[in-house]
Amino acid sequence: MDYGVGNLFSIYNALHHVGANPKRITDPAALSEAGGLVVPGVGSFGRCMQKLSPFKDALFESLERGTPMLGICVGMQLLFEKSEESPDEGLGWVDGQVVRLPDTVLIPQMGWNELSIKKDVEILNGINEGDRFYFVHSYHCVPKDASMIAATTDYGMKITAVISRDNLFAVQFHPEKSGAKGLSILENFVRLTRC
Amino acid sequence: MLAKRIIPCLDCDLAVAQGRVVKGIEFKQIRYAGIPWELATRYYQEGADEIIFLDITASHERRDTMVNVIKQTAENVFVPLAVGGGIKTLEDARTIFNAGADKVTVNTTALKRPEIITEIAEEYGNQACVVAIDAKRRYESFENRITVPTPKGECWFECSFYGGREFTGIDAIAWAKKVEELGAGEIMLTSMDRDGTYDGFDIELTETASSRVRIPVIASGGCGNAKHILEVFEKTHASAALAASIFHYDEWPIGDLKQYLADNGVLVRL
Numbered sequence: 001m002d003y004g005v006g007n008l009f010s011i012y013n014a015l016h017h018v019g020a021n022p023k024r025i026t027d028p029a030a031l032s033e034a035g036g037l038v039v040p041g042v043g044s045f046g047r048c049m050q051k052l053s054p055f056k057d058a059l060f061e062s063l064e065r066g067t068p069m070l071g072i073c074v075g076m077q078l079l080f081e082k083s084e085e086s087p088d089e090g091l092g093w094v095d096g097q098v099v100r101l102p103d104t105v106l107i108p109q110m111g112w113n114e115l116s117i118k119k120d121v122e123i124l125n126g127i128n129e130g131d132r133f134y135f136v137h138s139y140h141c142v143p144k145d146a147s148m149i150a151a152t153t154d155y156g157m158k159i160t161a162v163i164s165r166d167n168l169f170a171v172q173f174h175p176e177k178s179g180a181k182g183l184s185i186l187e188n189f190v191r192l193t194r195c
Numbered sequence: 196m197l198a199k200r201i202i203p204c205l206d207c208d209l210a211v212a213q214g215r216v217v218k219g220i221e222f223k224q225i226r227y228a229g230i231p232w233e234l235a236t237r238y239y240q241e242g243a244d245e246i247i248f249l250d251i252t253a254s255h256e257r258r259d260t261m262v263n264v265i266k267q268t269a270e271n272v273f274v275p276l277a278v279g280g281g282i283k284t285l286e287d288a289r290t291i292f293n294a295g296a297d298k299v300t301v302n303t304t305a306l307k308r309p310e311i312i313t314e315i316a317e318e319y320g321n322q323a324c325v326v327a328i329d330a331k332r333r334y335e336s337f338e339n340r341i342t343v344p345t346p347k348g349e350c351w352f353e354c355s356f357y358g359g360r361e362f363t364g365i366d367a368i369a370w371a372k373k374v375e376e377l378g379a380g381e382i383m384l385t386s387m388d389r390d391g392t393y394d395g396f397d398i399e400l401t402e403t404a405s406s407r408v409r410i411p412v413i414a415s416g417g418c419g420n421a422k423h424i425l426e427v428f429e430k431t432h433a434s435a436a437l438a439a440s441i442f443h444y445d446e447w448p449i450g451d452l453k454q455y456l457a458d459n460g461v462l463v464r465l
Contacts, residue, residue, distance in 0.1 A: 006319065009295035013270050043320045108322055108380060110411050112198040112244055112464040114391060132464040134197055134244075134275060136322040136380075154196060177297065178274050179239070179464075 001059075002026045004051045006042025011072065014176035018187040024061040028058040029058065036193025037067055041074025045098060046086030048074050056091065063093065063168060068192045070123075071170035076163070077141055079170055087138050094163065096143040105156035113161075113173075119150040119165045122192060126184045127151075133161070133173035133182060140172065167192075198462045199428050200244040200435035201449060202413060203442045207231050207248050207264065207280075209257035214264050217251065218391065220440050228443035232267040232420065238442060239272040241449040244464060246272060247300065247383070247437065249327075250280030251358065258287075262294040269295030277325055285314045292319060300383055302327040303356040306363055306370075309377055316378030317328045325413075326374040326380075329355040330400055331387040332369035341368040352400055359387055371404045371412075381411045383437065389417025396427040405432035411438050421447055421455045428461050 002008050002024040015022040015038070022038075025031055037059070041048045052059075063069055073080055080090045083098035090098070101107050112132040117124060133155065139158045143149060151162035153172075163170050169189065175182035205216045205228075216228040228234065235246045246268070249262055258281075265278060278291045279300030288299045288311075299319075304311050305326050315324040330352040332345075340351035352367035371382050384404050386397035397413045405412040411434035414427045418438035427433050441447045453463045 007292050007295070009269055009293075010273075010297065013295065014273055017273070038452075042323075043318070106409055106411060106434070108410075109197065109380065110322055111200050113196070133209060135197075136320075138321075174275075179242075179273055183273055 001031070001037055001039050001055065003055050005074075006040060006046050008040060010042055010174075011038055012178045014183060014186055015190065018183050018190055020186075020190040028055045031055065031058040031062050032065075034062065034067060036189065037062055037069045037080070038189075039069060039071045039075040039124075041072065041076070041078060043074065044085055045074060045077055045083040046076055046088040046091070049086070049088040049090060052078060059091075060093075066167050068167045069169065070187065070189050072176075073137060073174060076170035076172055077139060079168070080141055080143070083139060091136060093168065094141075094143055094148065094165070095145060096141065098139045098141050100139050101137070102156045108136055109155045110136050111160075112178075113153040113155060115151045115153055115161055117151050119164065121150045121162075123164060123169050123185060123188045124150060124162065125188045127181060131181045133171075133175070133178040135173045139170060196462055197434075199433075199456070200413075200465045201219060201242075201453060201463065202245045202247055202435050202437045203238045203243050203422070203449070204247045204249060204415065204437045204439045205231055206439065207253045207261070209250055209252040209260040209264070212260070214257075214260050215353075216372070216443065218443055231264045232271065234443070235268045236271045238449060239274055239407050242453055242464070243274060243449055244435070245275045245277065247277045247279070249300070250278070252280070254325075259292060260372035262290065265291065265294035265296050269335050279325070279327055285311065285318065288315050288319070292323070298323050298325050298381070300325040300327045302329065306354060306356050306365065309373070312374055312377040312379050316380065321378050324379050325383050326379040326381075327383040327385065328367050328371060328374075329359055329387050331355055331362070331386045332397070332400070338383070340421055341403065343403050345399050350399075352403070367400075368403055368407060371408050375408045375410050379410060381413065382408065383413040386416035390415075393419025393440065395419060395423040396436070398427065398430050401427055401433050402431040405434075411435065416458065421452050422432055424452065425456060425459050425461065
């Protein structure tokens, strides 16, 4: 989904590399045609939310229809009710908030951190405890329902790294920038979409 | 815990088709190392945590060549790609991002027009704006400088621009703090005294900067072997180490280097 934040070349190239046939969707009306949806996000929560606004209803319909959806980085944070980063309301599909990383650590967290796997989910097929992924973020997601958390990472405290609920998946790190392991996650997602 | 990053830096001469990777010694003499996208792909496969391209073409009129280099690299390399050299405006940065880069590095432009840092950070996020600082030791004129004791005596660090050809009189450590305030997500700190010498990183420079800012510092300049990288991680707060020659001329394959670091207690991605 290309809703006008950041550039989508990396995710496009990575999806292509794992055998998918990605299409950039810039028109909310076209969301219903997608067999699977990747929701990226770069920059501030508020700016992303504002840009996302025209897509909100169509995106929710896709979710309800069961279209597999993958939020990446700020694209994960948008799923929550609100963020300390800006006053804008989030999508609120996941109960909980997005809060700033603790001031005991360098902000942003930038670099490769390890996953601690909490749940056996299809999107993490082939991923092992301790595998490293590329994170770049200043805020992190705190879901109310801990059973959604599929994996965490440790950065001054436990940070939600992967969530999964039915057809909704989201990762705080950048799978498209996380080498072969990141590509595996995208490949798992593509398999779920059957496209 | 977060791993320390190993970053190969590819200095690119774009005056020929496809470009070519070169490496200077103390910012002067030049050796050739290969074709940029091919070398980047090899380093990615060997385990590089990130790749940096620096356009060192004197004229910077080779923007199309750089765009092609980035595009071809982005199709094959799935770790972050930073690109710098000759970025003067937000529009220049956009061209680089649109080709597929994840970060841009600015140096001379930031010193002449610091607002460029904020402009890039606002549009692409802080993480996308790396400020490169080229610093040289000065053993005199200490007034209003941040000084450190070294085995050769007290010194401060002066910022250079125009690829090391001119000096600014600006204190590199004070500048590092300033760029953090302006929204830089990361600092790539190069010792001009050590660059290309194989003598090891400038530990005093790296530690002085990395202990005073709250954003990641990439240590650069002087890496001649794996021990130097171990040393910079043991003695400073650097988040990443950058090297060029030891990778280009096959002295240290990245996999071997990372295994050596892991064996010596440094957290790295293997």
